[in-house]
Amino acid sequence: MKIDILTLFPEMFDGFKSESIIKRAIDNKKVEINTCNFRTFSKDKHNKVDDTPYGGGAGMVLMCQPIFDAVESLRTEKSKVILLSPQGKKYNQKKAYELSNEEHLIFICGHYEGFDERIKTICDEEISIGDYVLTGGELPAMILTDSIVRLLPGVIQEESCTNESFNGNLLDYPTYTKPREYKGMKVPEVLLSGNHKKIDDWRKSEQVRITKEKRPDLVESKYSLIKQGIKKNVRKITIDDVKNIKVTEIKEKENKKYKVEKTYELIAITIFNPKNLHGYKLKGKSSDSLTKILIVKKEFYTKVAFKNVSKKINILSQRLKLALNDKNNDYTTKVLSEAQILKDTIIACYSSYLSSTALNEVINKIDYLVNEFVKIKTTNL
Ligand SMILES: C[S@@+](CC[C@H](N)C(=O)[O-])C[C@H]1O[C@@H](n2cnc3c(N)ncnc32)[C@H](O)[C@@H]1O
Numbered sequence: 001m002k003i004d005i006l007t008l009f010p011e012m013f014d015g016f017k018s019e020s021i022i023k024r025a026i027d028n029k030k031v032e033i034n035t036c037n038f039r040t041f042s043k044d045k046h047n048k049v050d051d052t053p054y055g056g057g058a059g060m061v062l063m064c065q066p067i068f069d070a071v072e073s074l075r076t077e078k079s080k081v082i083l084l085s086p087q088g089k090k091y092n093q094k095k096a097y098e099l100s101n102e103e104h105l106i107f108i109c110g111h112y113e114g115f116d117e118r119i120k121t122i123c124d125e126e127i128s129i130g131d132y133v134l135t136g137g138e139l140p141a142m143i144l145t146d147s148i149v150r151l152l153p154g155v156i157q158e159e160s161c162t163n164e165s166f167n168g169n170l171l172d173y174p175t176y177t178k179p180r181e182y183k184g185m186k187v188p189e190v191l192l193s194g195n196h197k198k199i200d201d202w203r204k205s206e207q208v209r210i211t212k213e214k215r216p217d218l219v220e221s222k223y224s225l226i227k228q229g230i231k232k233n234v235r236k237i238t239i240d241d242v243k244n245i246k247v248t249e250i251k252e253k254e255n256k257k258y259k260v261e262k263t264y265e266l267i268a269i270t271i272f273n274p275k276n277l278h279g280y281k282l283k284g285k286s287s288d289s290l291t292k293i294l295i296v297k298k299e300f301y302t303k304v305a306f307k308n309v310s311k312k313i314n315i316l317s318q319r320l321k322l323a324l325n326d327k328n329n330d331y332t333t334k335v336l337s338e339a340q341i342l343k344d345t346i347i348a349c350y351s352s353y354l355s356s357t358a359l360n361e362v363i364n365k366i367d368y369l370v371n372e373f374v375k376i377k378t379t380n381l
Pocket residue numbers: 084085086087108109110111112113114115127128129130131132133134135136137138140
């Protein structure tokens with residue numbers, strides 16, 4: 001991979017390129033990182049690169065010409081040009097994976113008040129590293145470069161990448177090192193057990209627990225995507241709305257009707273025309289918004305959930321097989337991102353219905369399929 005960084009302050013990258021993993025990646029020819037001072041492309045006799053904004057206002061604006069010419073001199077068919085800007089799409093690990101598959105990246109670092117708007121026409125993407133404003137695009141360019149380079153094959157141990165935070169939208173599991181006890185705080189027993197299966201299971205469940213606790217948005221965002229899929233005419237009702245609802249069952253015996261009131265654990269709800277309602281009356285806070293309740297035993301739902309999940313994993317496995325023959329990697333990227341979404345969905349929507357063993361089993365299966373796929377794909381390169 002080659003990364004060209006267009007900046008007015010190339011020296012800022014000297015330290016970045018000469019330390020630690022980035023230095024090693026450059027030395028081992030896993031990546032080539034060049035800085036290009038776009039001031040050298042200015043056609044102005046004083047090498048000017050910015051000017052005052054039309055319409056007035058504070059600050060200076062980067063002009064089109066030096067940046068257009070600098071990009072032109074570097075761009076090939078395989079280049080992806082990225083403008084670093086607080087107005088861009090927010091960067092995340094998924095984007096880092098996506099960009100790590102590119103052959104050539106060109107980052108444009110802004111400064112001062114920002115860019116002439118027309119510069120955006122030569123960029124493929126606009127990326128922000130977060131909702132705050134920095135003085136220039138140099139730190140964002142370093143952040144993108146660092147997160148991408150460490151994903152390149154052979155830069156760091158593959159296992160480190162696959163285990164860490166944000167893979168499959170989960171945060172990393174807790175880690176400990178020597179001593180076993182420090183100031184009364186003990187390392188969890190399971191990590192000292194030597195039982196790798198148990199350790200793996202513990203780590204997976206800790207990942208789910210920690211993500212739900214610290215970054216519920218990571219798992220909920222996928223859930224809301226699924227919710228959007230629900231038909232428009234169906235009101236959004238969560239299981240919590242109707243959890244302890246009382247259900248009056250009307251039974252008939254020898255032509256006599258009698259009522260049996262029970263509190264069911266409601267697992268699934270469906271809504272349909274109230275005219276079709278027979279046999280059940282609903283009591284409870286949300287009963288007015290319900291027309292039908294489907295009452296399912298937890299064991300039954302667990303079985304159905306496992307079956308559904310297994311079906312989805314089989315489809316994923318078939319799609320990964322197809323992706324083995326994919327030449328230009330577009331399909332591969334799509335299927336790998338589907339694998340991540342499947343993991344997120346299982347965690348967001350099925351984790352309360354599957355036992356922790358079943359949950360671990362399905363997550364492990366997806367990880368195994370993806371890892372095997374990546375192994376075969378890289379040996380075939
Ligand atoms: C002071 S900022 C310009 C901000 C601009 N006036 C605005 O409000 O959108 C100067 C440059 O720093 C970079 N920059 C600042 N914050 C950034 C962020 N959160 N993500 C990516 N780049 C950023 C961009 O290249 C930007 O052009």
